[in-house]
Amino acid sequence: MSNAQGLRDSKAWPLVIQPIWDRLDQAVIITDRALAAPGPVIRYVNGAFTRITGYRADEVIGRSPRMLHCGRTDKPVSAAIMRDLLDGRFARGTLVNRRKDGSEYLCSMVIAPLIGPSGETEHFICVADELKEDRSSSAFQRLYDELERAQTLIEDLERRQTETDSVIARQRCELNALTVRHDATLLQLDQVQERLALRESALDRFSKASNESSTELRASREELRIMGEELRISLKQVEEANAHLAKSNEELQRLRAADAAKLRLLASASHDLRQPVMSMGLFLDVLRHRLGDAERPILGGLLAAHLSIRTLLDGMLDTARLDAGALEPAIEPVPMPVMFESIAGEFAIQAEMRGIRFRVVPCHAEVLSDAQLLERILRNLLANALKYTASGTILLGCRRCRDALGRRCLRIEVWDTGPGIEEANQAAIFEEFRQLDTTSRDRRRGVGLGLAIVSRLARQLDHRIGLRSCPGRGSVFSVTVPLVQQSGGRRSRRRGVRGRRRSTAGNGIQ
Structure with missing residues (x-):
């Protein structure tokens, strides 16, 4: 679809304006009024738009302007522009967009609603220009500083998330290992008890063969001793893990108690201080009706100080x-x-x-x-x-x-x-x-x-x-x-x- 055909279909703008738009150095984009997702549809672009973005008119007409957005496009700025347009106001903003060849550029734009004869918005017109990246300008430097700070915060959050995941994974592994060892110890204990029962039964059945029975009994006792030692070590490890967990719970309880004590202290102090502050307000109200015009500035300062004290107490609490x-x-x-x-x-x-x-x-x-x-x-x-x-x-x-x-x-x-x-x-x-x-x-x-x-x-x-x-x-x-x-x-x-x-x-x- 050509530019002229796009404007002719809109039935809103005379074709005589098109040559003026084509001679502008700024990009001119006309869209319909549909702001809901996936966004408005482009109906016309001038020659400056092709020079800045690299897209021809037939490549963008019928598509949404959001095709120019990239990963660095500021979403809060886009949302603010959308709110202004929904309220029927002019919208201004600066966004990072992407050209057809994939390169990024800084775009300053002004968007205005075009009102039809019925009084309703029929189209939106956007005049955009490319901002040269002059890092010596304070505005651009501030923008890059904010971007670097945001990236630093994101990297810090990712690092903390990785460390937290590592700690959780390590604790899960330790807990799983303790659980496996505990289950193995219980299984071994059951096996020892079964074997001991078998040994005792064999001792009763073969009492005459005392030598063989004694040998087997000693072997069983040795195995039981070994199993008992392993069980003792496992129980000791479980006790150490329980002691570490109890210490963590005590620390958590201590912190909670400290927070509760601080809240009680501030609540008590606020309650004790509010009574004289309220009394001060009553006295000031009485003075307001008794003092003359000459003392009103002084009383105004006292009232402001009283309000500041009360606001500070409420803020602390x-x-x-x-x-x-x-x-x-x-x-x-x-x-x-x-x-x-x-x-x-x-x-x-x-x-x-x-x-x-x-x-x-x-x-x-x-x-x-x-x-x-x-x-x-x-x-x-x-x-x-x-x-x-x-x-x-x-x-x-x-x-x-x-x-x-x-x-x-x-x-x-x-x-x-x-x-x-x-x-x-x-x-x-x-x-x-x-x-x-x-x-x-x-x-x-x-x-x-x-x-x-x-x-x-x-x-x-x-x-x-x-x-x-x-x-x-x-x-x-x-x-x-x-x-x-x-x-x-x-x-x-x-x-x-x-x-x-x-x-x-x-x-x-x-």
Whole structure:
């Protein structure tokens, strides 16, 4: 199929545009709108595509663009591009692709949906260009560094897996050997007992032939002695193996007892410290109504310090409970209005004392999660926003979305106007005791546990944590939670209620 024939069959684009596309230095690919596996089908490619990939138009039309992928193609980037396209947005990304001759190249692409007269997406157009591998550029060097680190981690995991398999195989061999020797010893013991019985019977039957019977009896006793010695050695080996196993069990019990003792100590300390912290909060609330406007900045600092102390205590206790494996989530329907009301009542005061605008967009959805742990995640995200936002606005709201499997979800977002986070540091901030060196952060608050607790609790609940940030403009932290599946009638009624609410409050965060 030629390029012109492919476009004519699509009934979407005039042929007069084809000469313009053929003169471009970038590769132009047009596909249909089918994003489900095995992927969209190529309907048109220009001449630059053949120059970059080595494939002629008749070799790729009718096939999926995934034919260009190779072993080094970044799957998370491909998944992110697919999510953007499913949401009807532009998609950008850089992938490692493979040419027709088998060589690999770095491809930067921009994909846009092409909307037809009906308002629906009819095609996708991709403009791609080959990036020259300039190792002096920081972006490319960072990409290769990340690839080398990933390969190092894979090799380390493979090495550890090999060592673990070797230890397990060796222990199995030793256990099998002990089992075989034990069975052989039992068999030999049975044989000795049978032979002894035969000897004793022979002694009774041939009592007159005392000399022969005595000789046979001595031979039997010697054999029994040898067998007994072998049995003693085997039993000693079994006892040594049992002692080694008992020692291992004692060590395991000791470690478990240490974890339990640490959890009890932290729980006791947290309980003892929470009482004065709660009393401090009550006193501060009383002062808030008695102090004047001149003292509000001081009271705001006290309230922020009180929130930091309480967040630190909760973080320490959650860390201990996660390490000890004592944190088991109870998944059930959770109404978001009740949770938002509780959170807004606390953080609105903190933001007001610090001169920050705090806004909560109402949400009437119901999600499947652990209410206590989900609230802990949102409180830690809001406390983190308060730490790093010197002025401006903090916003809490929700968006309805779908996950990679098409399930209905609710993405709860926390927006702030803080200093923002560089892309290179966005993964590091979720590590324990890791803080960024920013000029706007109050260094007296926190030790870097809040976001680490958020990440670990989200993994425990099987929720996805997201981060979008622009340095100098702020950050958006989000947690994606599955929605409660409603029946048909109830869902239609809720849809009507949501429609009326959109007319006044809008949809999501504006």
